[in-house]
Amino acid sequence: MPIAHEFEYAKPETIEEAVGILDKHGSGAQVLAGGTDIVPGLRDGLMKPGLVVDIKGIAGLAGIEHRGNVLRVGALATFTDLIESELVQERVPLLYEMAMTVASVGVRNRATITGNICSAVPSCDSGPVLLVHDASIDVTGPDGKRVIPIAEWFTGPKTTALGSAEIVTSVSLPVPQGDHGAAYVKLGRYRGEDLAQASVAVLALPDNEYRVAFGAVAPTPVCAPGIEKLLRGKVIDDALIDDAKKLVAKETAPIADIRASREYREHMLPIMLERGLRAAAARLGGKGPQYGATLI
């Protein structure tokens, strides 16, 4: 079915030009990068912009770089770019593990991690991973640059803290210093083009410090501060994992939808947390499954 909605197309070459266009058109303009969410949105009539602003012509938005203990992922970096980046594999392997679970190669070759968090569906794979890594979102708007912490980014299903004339230029992650272990556990119906029924990201840092976040089980990706507090300073063992699993219901609020029932999500989440904690703790110790291995 062709796209019935008609719109104009602009391809600015600088951020300033792009922001100027967005400022002028307000909510009538839609930013386009990989297009894997935008084109279906246009086709389904969920989006009806008067103008589509393609940011792929803007220099400086591509690439992944590591500078001053920060991994900067440009707004145009695709999931394939993350998977193929040695920087990512070595410094923030959780990003690699997450990216390997996103859709399929043909989508990952085009879809960007920035687009994933701008679409901000509750099941977005990037959300929990960026939460445990304390990422921040670098944006530019008519009033200049600002940085939005990932914890303040998601404001509801498909809504974010990004202003209508603002553009995300990059996602920045502080690179954990010293050893760390992490795991992304994604529950889906099959490998390939599926969204998460539920997901868990775990980051294990030295001195028994843990970060935990969930996806697809609340209106936005969510951190689990109660679980993090319970685990803090303790060595992971069977009893501690049992206690952590009991807290999952307090940290999440799953619903029933087309992909899974509420009861199934509630049943699987503690199991996924256990798998994630065990994998992350083992990887911190230099053991455990390779990053990218199927954990559930």
Add this chain to the structure above:
Amino acid sequence: MKRSITLNVNGEGRSVDVEPNETLLEVLRERLGIKSPKIGCERGDCGSCTVLLDGRSVRSCLILAVELDGHEIVTIEGLSKNGLTELQQAFIDNNSFQCGFCAPGIMLAATELLARNPSPTEDEVKEAISGNLCRCTGYEPIVKAVLEVSGKGGGRQNG
């Protein structure tokens, strides 16, 4: 407003005037007469519209043609321009398709895999084609065909 774009399609420069709301899939099929990319789900789930964009497999249903001025597209017609590739021959030898609807997409996805990883494992083959749905063969003969050329440079284009 129509815009004029120039694409390199299967080695030939093609200029076409497109509306911003025309997808690459529509332009290839309806404007340039290239029918191997199929209209399947039109939301990126089935992989039947797969083409190679600058050497990477992409969903042509999820790309606006207007985005692609100056880029290079290869479809199955371009792949076999100078005769079948080893991979295509392996598909025939293994009876790897029945209705053929998924075949162009799967062969392009496998071609990209072999270009980047000439000796993929069975798991890697399955991962590479996991976004290409086949409703006939059950995938076994497809995976077998790709594995048959694994390590032989079968993804290379002839000529």
